Amino acid sequence: MNGFPALEVEKRRTVPRWLQFIAPIISLVLALVAIGIIFQALGIDPLFAYEEIFNGAFGSSYGFSETVVKSIPLMLTGIGLTLAFRARFWNIGAEGQLLIGATCATGLALAFPDWPRWLIMPLMFIIGFIGGALWGIIPALLKARWRVDEVITSLMLVYIASNLVNYLVYGPWKGPEEMGFPYTSKFSEAAQLPRLSWTRIHYPTLIIGIVIAVVIYLLLTRTKWGYEIRVTGENPSAARYAGMSYLKTLLLVMIISGGLAGLAGVGEVAGIHFRLRYPEGISPGYGFTAIIVAWLARLNPIGAVLTSLLLGGLLVGGDAIQISLGLPGATIFVFNGTILLFVLGGDLFARYRIRVKSKTEG
């Protein structure tokens, strides 16, 4: 290597606080640069594209309200994922848990159209939570009992959930008055969430999300259950040694993680669509985008409130440029994938140090 400046990579003993904070931001910026290069290759001025995205998401009160609308499911799901990831349980099936939550709440709303709001609304959230939780504990059980890899099982359960929703909306639950669309009938007034004035912001769900962020934060940092989750994630053998039950910890984590994704699903059907629709109509991959929300927040539940807003904005802005620049619908997936890659990579790099070494130093 003589004569050439060389790059050195070293592991850091400790990651300084400022770096922990700044790393995700740098990652995000780098991801945007990389996406910019793709724009350039497509013959679109990246600066213009970003301006469009920003304006679409935050530049108007309508855009901003839509950003908040999209951040609600991302927030709820993302908060749950911070918990799962802290226990090193790679739940990537939140999308399926969300769909099951939506399905359960729909079933209830359709079955009891004449129940009053004070009764039906809480019950919809509760049953949505339970549905998501049950879907979430399947991979936890498989992992704790037979060491089955949760990445595969939780992902496969997404497809099962998605097919179940398809079956229902094309089959038994298809609303007769929906003119052949794969929709269920519209919910009763009582089963529809109130919205903030002219926007689509179903604020009860938003408030639930923010409260839950604080609750989960306290759970994680101030209670013995949170302690068990953190120890299990950091060193499973120490957790076993201390008499912690791996199964119990995973169940707790996935009841909450799956349950919160389920709540997100309830919010979508009861606050946005007022009915169950085909899966892509309910969630454009919120469960997957929430993985980015959780990582960008550095697995901090309160941070997830902020990052969900950011990714909500990206979804809205992405929609805006799809229309104004005539980009294909898959653009947003490229976006998300690139960001996740950079965020995970950034996390890794924060733990290492790169130095340029010139010849004189050696």
Place this chain on the structure above:
Amino acid sequence: MSEEVIPVVSMRGIEKRFPGVLANDRVDFEVRPGEIHALLGENGAGKTTLMNILYGIYQPDGGEILIRGESVVIHSPREAIELGIGMVHQHFRLVTSHSVAENIVLGLPGNLFFPEQAAREKIEEFSDRYNLTVDPEARIWQLSAGEQQRVEIIKALYRGAEILIMDEPTSMLTPGEVEDLFTVLRRMANEGNTIIFISHKLDEVMAVSDRVTVLRQGRVEATLETAQTEKRELARLMVGREVLFRIEKNEIKLGEEVLRIEGLHALNDKGLPAISGVSLRIARGEILGIAGVAGNGQRELVETIAGLRPATGGHIFVSGHEITSRSPREIIEKDVCFVPGERLTALVPEMSVTENLILKTYRDQRFIRGLFFNTREINSHADDLIERYAVTTPTRDTPLKLLSGGNIQRVMLARETSGKPALLIAAHPTSGLDVGAIEYIWQLLLKERERGTAVLLVSEDLEEALTLSDRIAVIFEGELMGIVPSVDTDLEEIGLMMAGAHRLPVPEAGE
């Protein structure tokens, strides 16, 4: 000192400050070419820090380093290697699923394609020259601790190390392996290599080193010719007071039986029998020492008692309750405390000292207020243990991994012995501790005994086992060769039993 030789390493006025501690305080440290230089000091004295500075892991806050008389700044381990400095860390850093040869060339620049042949030849050359026998084809996980260490040494030599730093190289080795290591080190020194050797074991320092530097609280206390000093003086320099190597053991009337094991069987990690038909009993106020060469089933025995490994046969009773193959939690609730030999299975390095101190007791009612942890109570409990067990840490919230090796051990012992156990299982409780701390731990174990705890002590150090135990059980290939009282023992008999060449009838089995 003869001043003609230029020191191969000369560290002058080195200072290193960490939040809350001055780890190195104007340290002057010189090593002559071709010598074995021991670095001694209490836990937290700053030995590892000083060597990490020499190896480029840390940058000093002050002072200068001269290598072969030339002033250098070492920014990274890679630069240290370029200067011919190698380091073998206390915890090996090998990739266990790879072969020996792969591990040795791994990470070398310009080695995009694996130059197998060249590597193998070099490895064989080192093997012959220094008596470092290893099979280049073997996978790391198949090797014993001693063999893995040889791989680490070859790895350093392969990178051109002429100055080899070894941080507590003997703490994981069996006595035989220690002897082999010393042979290797002496040979390397004879060939002109320089070795810096960190150890807490004064016998080893006396046996292998040419000179000794003693650090105390970050400062150099003295640099001495080994031949002109003796253990007692070194101990005094290290600790700053006289250390008693013999300790008082009071007569104790044995109480009722606490641990009873009948015909226990268990498997090791590879699924092969590790414990075969072990039977023993320990009463209140008794210390039973398990003596044996490492790897003869000691680890599997203690793990099976603690519920971390299923028993494949036999029974274990604690205070009259059967606990065979019960969950670790149920066994903890029977007041069984456990200090495992492998520290990392019982600690969470990323978490704070406080969080590690409550690992076993976090469910206690006194630590919980309503739904939440009672932070004030937990903090005062942590402060209390830190003080009582003299843990040196900047704050109770410091991540455990930033403490010195010995202080990490203290955290574990504080946690395990403070809870008034009925049965205390202590595997290698003093490994990595300085003489002062060993004395302290010994007294602690004897205090437990006086309090009426039954203690199962696993130690590879026969002297420790004999000093502390009331009876010694010798284990060989998973079987008890016999149990003998520790007073008036016939050392030769124990030695034969440890080698599997002599067996006593075990009276307890049928009792």
